[in-house]
Amino acid sequence: xxxxxxxxxxxxxxxxxxxxxxxxxxxxxxxxxxxxxxxxxxxxxxxxxxxxxxxxxxxxxxxxxxxxxxxxxxxxxxxxxxxxxxxxxxxxxxxxxxxxxxxxxxxxxxxxxxxxxxxxxxxxxxxxxxxxxxxxxxxxxxxxxxxxxxxxxxxxxxxxxxxxxxxxxxxxxxxxxxxxxxxxxxxxxxxxxxxxxxxxxxxxxxxxxxxxxxxxxxxxxxxxxxxxxxxxxxxxxxxxxxxxxxxxxxxxxxxxxxxxxxxxxxxxxxxxxxxxxxxxxxxxxxxxxxxxxxxxxxxxxxxxxxxxxxxxxxxxxxxxxxxxxxxxxxxxxxxxxxxxxxxxxxxxxxxx
Amino acid sequence: xxxxxxxxxxxxxxxxxxxxxxxxxxxxxxxxxxxxxxxxxxxxxxxxxxxxxxxxxxxxxxxxxxxxxxxxxxxxxxxxxxxxxxxxxxxxxxxxxxxxxxxxxxxxxxxxxxxxxxxxxxxxxxxxxxxxxxxxxxxxxxxxxxxxxxxxxxxxxxxxxxxxxxxxxxxxxxxxxxxxxxxxxxxxxxxxxxxxxxxxxxxxxxxxxxxxxxxxxxxxxxxxxxxxxxxxxxxxxxxxxxxxxxxxxxxxxxxxxxxxxxxxxxxxxxxxxxxxxxxxxxxxxxxxxxxxxxxxxxxxxxxxxxxxxxxxxxxxxxxxxxxxxxxxxxxxxxxxxxxxxxxxxxxxxxxx
Numbered sequence: 001x002x003x004x005x006x007x008x009x010x011x012x013x014x015x016x017x018x019x020x021x022x023x024x025x026x027x028x029x030x031x032x033x034x035x036x037x038x039x040x041x042x043x044x045x046x047x048x049x050x051x052x053x054x055x056x057x058x059x060x061x062x063x064x065x066x067x068x069x070x071x072x073x074x075x076x077x078x079x080x081x082x083x084x085x086x087x088x089x090x091x092x093x094x095x096x097x098x099x100x101x102x103x104x105x106x107x108x109x110x111x112x113x114x115x116x117x118x119x120x121x122x123x124x125x126x127x128x129x130x131x132x133x134x135x136x137x138x139x140x141x142x143x144x145x146x147x148x149x150x151x152x153x154x155x156x157x158x159x160x161x162x163x164x165x166x167x168x169x170x171x172x173x174x175x176x177x178x179x180x181x182x183x184x185x186x187x188x189x190x191x192x193x194x195x196x197x198x199x200x201x202x203x204x205x206x207x208x209x210x211x212x213x214x215x216x217x218x219x220x221x222x223x224x225x226x227x228x229x230x231x232x233x234x235x236x237x238x239x240x241x242x243x244x245x246x247x248x249x250x251x252x253x254x255x256x257x258x259x260x261x262x263x264x265x266x267x268x269x270x271x272x273x274x275x276x277x278x279x280x281x282x283x284x285x286x287x288x289x290x291x292x293x294x295x296x297x298x299x300x301x302x303x304x305x306x307x308x309x310x311x312x313x314x315x316x317x318x319x320x321x322x323x324x325x326x327x328x329x330x331x332x333x334x335x336x337x338x339x340x341x342x343x344x345x346x347x348x349x350x351x352x
Numbered sequence: 353x354x355x356x357x358x359x360x361x362x363x364x365x366x367x368x369x370x371x372x373x374x375x376x377x378x379x380x381x382x383x384x385x386x387x388x389x390x391x392x393x394x395x396x397x398x399x400x401x402x403x404x405x406x407x408x409x410x411x412x413x414x415x416x417x418x419x420x421x422x423x424x425x426x427x428x429x430x431x432x433x434x435x436x437x438x439x440x441x442x443x444x445x446x447x448x449x450x451x452x453x454x455x456x457x458x459x460x461x462x463x464x465x466x467x468x469x470x471x472x473x474x475x476x477x478x479x480x481x482x483x484x485x486x487x488x489x490x491x492x493x494x495x496x497x498x499x500x501x502x503x504x505x506x507x508x509x510x511x512x513x514x515x516x517x518x519x520x521x522x523x524x525x526x527x528x529x530x531x532x533x534x535x536x537x538x539x540x541x542x543x544x545x546x547x548x549x550x551x552x553x554x555x556x557x558x559x560x561x562x563x564x565x566x567x568x569x570x571x572x573x574x575x576x577x578x579x580x581x582x583x584x585x586x587x588x589x590x591x592x593x594x595x596x597x598x599x600x601x602x603x604x605x606x607x608x609x610x611x612x613x614x615x616x617x618x619x620x621x622x623x624x625x626x627x628x629x630x631x632x633x634x635x636x637x638x639x640x641x642x643x644x645x646x647x648x649x650x651x652x653x654x655x656x657x658x659x660x661x662x663x664x665x666x667x668x669x670x671x672x673x674x675x676x677x678x679x680x681x682x683x684x685x686x687x688x689x690x691x692x693x694x695x696x697x698x699x700x701x702x703x704x
Contacts, residue, residue, distance in 0.1 A: 021663070021665070294699065294702065296695050296699055298691070298694050298695060307681070310678070310680060310681060311373070311679060311680035311681070312680070312681045313373070313680065313681070313682050313683070313684075313692075313695035313698075313699070314683045314684075315682075315683070315684040315688065315691050315692070315694060315695055316684060316685050316688045316691060317683055317684070317685060320669070320683065322681070324681045326662070326678060327662065327663060328662060328663035328664070328665065329659070329662060329663070329665070329681050330665050330667075331664075331665070331667070331669055331672065331674055331683055332665075332666075332667040332668060332669070333668050333669060336667065336668045339650070339667050340665075340667070342650050342667060343648050343650060343665035343667055346648050346650065346665075347646065347648055347663065347665070350646065
C-alpha cells in the first residue's frame with residue numbers, strides 16, 4: 001500500500017509560568033526563542049517541514065495567541081494547515097480529539113508539544129517513520145526518552161514485551177512520581193520519560209477515546225459539528241467544548257488502552273521546563289548570555305543571563321539565573337529555579 | 353550688628369554614575385529619591401527652608417537639568433532664588449565663584465553639595481549659626497565629619513590649633529588618601545572627613561580665589577559680566593566660563609589659604625556614594641526594598657532591592673544589590689558596588 005503522508009499535530013495550548021518573567025500569559029514558552037533564533041513553535045514546525053513526508057501541520061492553540069502563531073509560522077517561511085482555536089483549555093485529550101476529528105480517520109497523526117527541544121531531529125524523524133507501520137496497524141505509538149536523572153516533573157513509561165526492533169509494548173504509564181519511585185524507575189533501566197509525542201491513526205485514537213472517555217469524545221464531536229471556519233482558522237463551538245472533562249491524553253487513553261507501543265529514542269530532547277534546564281542546554285552550546293538586550297557580564301561565573309529589550313549588568317556573581325524583560329526581573333540561584341512559581345504566585349496575590 | 357540672613361548655595365552640577373542604573377546623565381544622583389520620599393536636592397533645600405534665617409537658595413547646576421531642578425523645588429513647596437546654569441562643568445571652585453559674584457560681597461554663603469544626606473539637621477543648623485560669627489570675620493569655615501572608617505574616597509581635614517569652642521584652625525586639607533594614610537588619619541584622631549560644606553562671606557571667598565587662582569576668578573567674572581538672565585534663570589557666558597581652569601574649591605583655595613576654620617559635627621552625614629552606602633543607610637531605617645515598582649523578596653537576605661517602573665523578584669539570594677529600572681538592571685554583591693563603574697565603562701565602550 002502507498003504510505004500516507006503523516007499529519008503533524010502541534011499542541012500550542014500551554015500557558016505555563018515556569019519561565020517567568022520571559023513567559024507570561026500573552027507570550028507563553030512555545031512563542032519564545034529560548035534556544036537559538038527560532039521560537040519553540042517555529043522549531044517544532046520546521047522539524048516536520050518536509051512536505052514530501054509530512055502534510056502541513058495542524059496547530060491546536062488558544063484564540064489569544066492565534067495572531068502570534070500565524071505570524072511566527074509565516075515569518076519562519078513555514079506553512080500550516082488548519083489552526084484549531086480551543087475555546088477553553090481542557091488539557092491534551094480533548095485538544096487532540098479536535099485535531100483527530102478534523103482529519104480523515106485513516107490519517108496518521110504525529111502529535112507533538114510545541115514547546116520542547118529536540119536537538120537531534122534526524123533520529124527523531126527516523127523513529128517516526130519506522131513507527132508509522134505500527135500506527136497503521138492501529139497501535140498508539142509513543143516515543144520514550146531514556147532518563148538521565150530521577151526527574152519528578154515528568155511521566156514515565158514502563159517498557160513491556162519487545163514486539164519489534166527497538167519497539168516494546170508499553171506495560172504502564174505513570175504520572176509524575178515521587179522521588180523514591182523515580183529513583184527506582186531510573187535504576188531499573190526499564191522506564192523511559194514520556195515526552196508527550198505520539199503517532200497514531202486519527203480513527204484509532206478516537207476509538208480508544210470513545211471507549212474510555214466518551215464524554216470527551218462527545219464534547220469534542222459536538223464542538224466540531226458546530227465549528228466556524230474562517231480561512232485556515234477553525235473555531236470549535238465554545239459551549240459544547242466547555243462541557244468536556246479536562247484530561248491529559250496519558251490519563252484519558254494511554255494509561256488504559258492495551259495496544260500501546262513505545263520506542264526509546266535518543267534525540268537530544270528537553271522540555272525546557274525551567275531556567276535550570278535552559279542553563280543545561282546552554283552549557284552544551286557554551287552560551288549563557290542571550291536575549292535582544294545588552295548583557296554585560298563581569299566576573300559572572302556559571303550564570304544564566306538573559307535580557308530582552310533592556311540592559312543587564314551582572315558583576316562578581318556566581319551561579320545565578322538573572323532574567324530581565326521590560327516588565328520584570330527575576331534573580332534566583334541555579335538549582336532553585338522551580339521556585340519562580342512562588343514569585344509568580346505572590347505577584348498574582350498582590351494584583352488588585 | 354544685625355546678623356544677615358545666610359544665603360544657601362546648593363551645588364547641583366554632579367553627574368556621577370556610582371549609583372547606576374538609577375543615576376544616569378539625565379537624572380543624576382541629586383535628582384533621585386534615594387532615602388525617603390524627597391530627592392536629595394529637595395532634602396538639601398528643605399534643610400535650609402527657614403526663611404527667617406536663610407535667604408532663598410542659589411542653585412548652581414547644569415542647563416541640562418534646569419527644568420527638573422525647578423520642578424523638584426516647586427513640587428516640594430520650596431522656593432529658590434537664582435538658578436545659575438553652568439555652561440560647562442568646571443568643578444566646584446568656578447561654580448562657587450559664580451554664586452559669590454551673584455551675591456553681595458558681604459553676604460554669608462552656606463555652600464552645600466546637593467546630593468549628600470544629613471540625617472540630623474538640627475545640630476547641623478546649630479553649627480552653621482555658631483560658625484556665622486567666624487565667617488563674618490572673614491574666616492573660610494568648614495564642617496568636618498568624624499571618620500568611622502579609613503575611607504579612601506573622601507578628602508580629610510587635619511585639625512590644628514583650637515581657636516574657639518569646638519572650632520579649630522585647619523592645619524591641612526588632604527585629597528583622597530591611599531589606604532595606609534587613611535588608616536593613620538583615623539588612628540590619629542585629629543583628622544575629619546571633608547564633607548564639602550562651607551560657610552564664608554562671598555567677598556572673602558573671592559579675595560582668596562583671586563589670590564590663588566586669578567584665572568578662575570577672571571573667567572567667572574567675565575562670564576557673569578556677560579550673563580543673560582531669564583526670570584530666575586541666570587546663564588553665565590559660555591565662552592568666558594569655558595576659559596576657567598577646572599578645579600575643586602579644596603584644591604584651589606582651601607589647601608592654600610591661611611584663615612580656614614573647621615568644626616567637627618555629628619550630623620548623620622552620608623555622601624550616598626555607592627549602593628553599599630545606601631544599604632548602610634537602609635539598615636538604620638530597616639528598609640531594603642524600595643522604588644516605584646513592585647519588589648517581591650522571598651528568602652532574600654541582606655539584599656538591597658530597588659525597582660523603579662518595573663517588577664523585581666529576588667528568590668533565595670543573599671548579600672546582593674539588585675537595582676532595576678525600565679532601562680537597565682544591575683546585580684552585584686554587597687561590598688563590591690564600587691565596581692559598578694566597570695559595567696558603566698563597558699557599556700560606554702560598546703555604544704556605537
